[in-house]
Amino acid sequence: MSNIQELQRKLNYDKTFDCVQCGYCLPACPTYETMEKETHSPRGRINMVKMVAEGKADLEDLQEPIDKCLGCMACTTVCPTGVEYGAILEGAKETLEDNQQKSKPQQKAEDFLFGTFFPSSSWMNRLGNAAWLYQATGLQKAAQALKLTTVAPLHLDKFEKVLPKQPSPNERKNRPQRVFPDGPSTAKVAFFTGCVMDSTFYRINEQTIELLRLAGAEVILPEAQTCCGALHAHSGKTKKSRELAMENIKAFEQEDVDFIVNNAGGCGARLVEYDHLFESGSDWHARAKAFTNKVKDISEVLVELDGLEFTKSVNRVITYQPSCHMTNVQKVVAPPRQLMDQVPGLQLKELNNPDFCCGSAGIYNIVNYEDSMDILDRKMEDVTTVQPEAIVTTNPGCLLQMKIGIEREKAGKHMEAVHLVELLMEAAPTSKEKTTSIKR
Amino acid sequence: MEKWKEALTTFIPKQQIFTELADRYSYSFDGSFGEFLPDAVVQVKTKGEVIHLLKVANRYRVPVTPRGQGTCLSGGPLPVKGGIVLDMSQWPATIEVIPDDLIAVVSPSVLTAEINKAAEEHGLMYPPDPSSAHVSTIGGNLAENSGGPRGLKYGVTKDYVIGLELVTPEGEVINTGGRTIKNVTGYDLTKIIVGSEGTLGVITRATLKLVPKPLAVQTLMAVFNDVEQAGKAISKTLTSGIVPSKMEFMDQACTIAVENYKPSGLPVDAAAVLIIELDGHPSAIQEEAEAIEHIMVELGAVNIKVPKDEEEAANIWHARKQVSPAIAKIKPTKVSEDATVPRSKIPAMIERLEEIKEKYQVELVVFGHIGDGNLHPNILCDKRDNEEMERVELAVGEIFQAAIDLGGTLSGEHGIGTMKAPFMEQELGEVGLEMTKRMKDSWDPNGIMNPNKIFPEKGQKLVLRNE
Ligand SMILES: Cc1cc2nc3c(=O)[nH]c(=O)nc-3n(C[C@H](O)[C@H](O)[C@H](O)COP(=O)(O)OP(=O)(O)OC[C@H]3O[C@@H](n4cnc5c(N)ncnc54)[C@H](O)[C@@H]3O)c2cc1C
Ligand code: SF4
Ligand code: SF4
Secondary structure (H helix, E strand, C coil): CCHHHHHHHHCCHHHHCCCCCCCCCHHHCHHHHHHCCHHHCHHHHHHHHHHHHCCCCCHHHHHHHHHCCCCCCHHHHHCCCCCCHHHHHHHHHHHHHHCCCCCHHHHHHHHHHHHHCCCCCCCCCCCCCCCHHHHHHHHHHHHHHCCHHHHCCCCHHHHHCCCCCCCCHHHHHCCCCEECCCCCCCEEEEECCCHHHHHHCHHHHHHHHHHHHHCCEEEECCCCCCCCCHHHHHCCCHHHHHHHHHHHHHHHHCCCCCEEEECCHHHHHHHCCHHHHCCCCCHHHHHHHHHHCCEEEHHHHHHHHCCEEECCCCCCEEEECCCHHHHHHCCCCHHHHHHHHHCCCCEECCCCCCCCCCCCCCCHHHHCHHHHHHHHHHHHHHHHHHCCCEEEECCHHHHHHHHHHHHHCCCCCCCEEEEHHHHHHHCCEEECCCCCCCCC | CCHHHHHHHCCCCHHHEECCHHHHHCCCCCCCCCCCCCCEEEECCCHHHHHHHHHHHHHHCCCEEEECCCCCCCCCCCCCCCCEEEECCCCCCCEEEEHHHCEEEECCCCEHHHHHHHHHCCCEECCCCCCCCCCCEHHHHHHHCCCCCCHHHHCCHHHHEEEEEEECCCCCEEEEECCCCCCCCCCCHHHHHCCCCCCCCEEEEEEEECEECCCEEEEEEEEECCHHHHHHHHHHHHCCCCCCCEEEEEEHHHHHHHHHHCCCCCCCCCCEEEEEEEEECHHHHHHHHHHHHHHHHHCCCCEEECCCCHHHHHHHHHHHHCHHHHHCCCCCEEEECCCECCHHHHHHHHHHHHHHHHHHCCEEEEEEEHHHCEEEEEEEECCCCHHHHHHHHHHHHHHHHHHHHCCCECCCCCCCCCCCHHHHHHHHHHHHHHHHHHHHHHHCCCCCECCCCCCCCCCCCCCCCCC
């Protein structure tokens, strides 16, 4: 195979032809909005991939447009012809990664982050996982020592401020691997803990398990599970990402469950697409398919189990910042709103443009800090017009980002950011008396 | 750096001038065919910047191609001769509705749908509704004289412009028209600029006419087993004293494509489906709806659906909207034409299209705004297949010829640009084309404004193939 053919294959050149350059995606793209040029629009990015694949431009020219893409997939939701932008983006990232075409600061920052915090196999070891962001803040110093901050300012101090209090190692150690509902169990679910969630937002994971239990589910936490691999894929580390997928598929095959539940929009989006990582017809593809068929967001499962009753009024005005990956990849839009609707006293005021990314986007807000803050500021303008007492999110990255947003607006006195799960717990949920059960 | 680039920077902020390859490629295309690399992309945000740029471009003879959001389907914003792509899309968007005068004054970058939204807040409406209204700029709409389904009753963009501010190719500012509905002072420069595809200058402000928003709308869907019968039913309706706001047509290939793409309950065994919308006073449109139902049945409609509520109506229109993406699934490349014929010639045109499809063995489907004779014959093909594209080129040429033969026109809404330029003389005649060209030359003595559009180069042919 010639070099150009090989390049075209890697860049998913064929898929770029699905784009008819209609521009329907322009108004949906946050980076087109903030960076104000077509180069940073979906249509522009797809065209650049095509130009590189045709040898009209170099990989080097592709680097910035791809680096600055949030991967929020808002473009895919509005695209009338169903362009597989996700695949095009990943192909471009992988090609750039393989050719080491990333901008130096970004490359260094990513190497540092992946080399230091992200999962080695011991990462998800529940005893050993000190919060990566805690490490990160501590490692701000290490980074400085490595002279990294001079090439890539990581702004880690900004993140430190907004992190929640951590549980003691003992608490982590004593978490049970399996819990049962008080009454008869109506479903058996496996909980995907997620690495950032489980480290940084450990308590929200605890609350998630409790909600599932109260809703009538037996909950297991498969021990061998690992990182979902989303951040790796977003950085072009496709091979590693696939390995992680295989580990997870294996871990969740151990026991027959009704659902594989997660509470992180970004992870969920990766998990539901595991089948895309394997060749159709292969054994792994079939195993992945069996896995993805069961993957659901916590909100979907709670709506489906319909086992909760909220006993306390939460008299607050809130707004909802949906996770892009939940909306655009998992296509989970209604369930979180249905749940909030069930909470007595709660008043949900929608944002003008809820589907506009908050700018968190995996590690985007670390490696592209300034760009991310431009996007966040747009989001906060929208939030400010709604004047909520709380911003509800469904993904750890968004949660952190919204906390930073509140900090930037100096609105911390009258506004907070919470995960949907926290909000539901605030409404004192109890088990509903039920007669029906899910067929197993 | 070239001298002209340097000269630009004396007035235009550097961060609005792009010369990197990635940026230039990002403005090298539109919604049609071909890609042409500009030497620079310049974003303008004020009238002063446009004036400066055009003066510089004139001095150094650099071609300038205005661009809105690049959704054009005929090659209008392609920098065919290189030079500068003048990106209008980042101009601050302003819409000022003056309800008492029923007008709106807008900046060129405003997205068309936003104008209608702003008008609605005052109980008014901006009728032109190209399906790209939510992404395309009013500047682009004015330059292309765009229209949509509502054209049947309300007309197209040109019917709603009463005043323009334009920077001429030589960098002077003119204001045409005004704020009054009636205005017969001198030549109607406004109408010459509308539809000029960026060849006569840069539109920097527009005054648009608004109309009261109709109180109610009613949708109907009629199904026919025979295209000719459908054609007759359309004529009968339009001569019965009723003017529907929209009258859309899709052929069997389209309904099948939609049902394969996103099942919407369309009848796949029918030869033709008509979707009609009435608007006006609730009691009036109820009577009209009954009258239309009657006509349709009388002329052979095998089924009529009158949606009971807004949701059902929305579903029908949603199905209509799916046609474009659905047919794109047939084959990757979509050559979308908008040849338009007098309404009485619709059945004849559909017959000609059928023949063309047979003759060149191309995947040709037909839908469109049939009430005003504006059909969208679409050929689905594969850009990468040269042999097929050659047949497509010939088929397209014959579609244009058929439209002209039947007393129609090359383009009902998408414009001429590069794609249809080779066919201009066929429609305008030698002298007609020459007179138009003289006008262009006197507006733009140095030929810098959007060169190679509308006017064919000697021997220019339609080319849909790469290289
Ligand atoms: C999916 C799809 C559906 C469409 N549906 C319709 C439809 O229903 N009806 C219809 O009529 N069209 C339709 N179009 C075509 C297109 O959207 C219109 O022609 C639209 O008006 C182009 O606007 P734009 O802002 O994208 O302009 P561009 O495509 O960027 O430019 C169009 C032309 O306008 C010129 N121009 C732009 N701004 C200015 C300015 N300020 N001053 C002078 N010249 C200027 C450019 O030089 C160019 O010649 C459709 C296109 C797509 C992709
Ligand atoms: S909406 Fe889809 S087809 Fe249209 S330009 Fe964007 S990616 Fe391409
Ligand atoms: S994924 Fe998001 S940021 Fe990237 S091109 Fe699509 S809409 Fe824009």
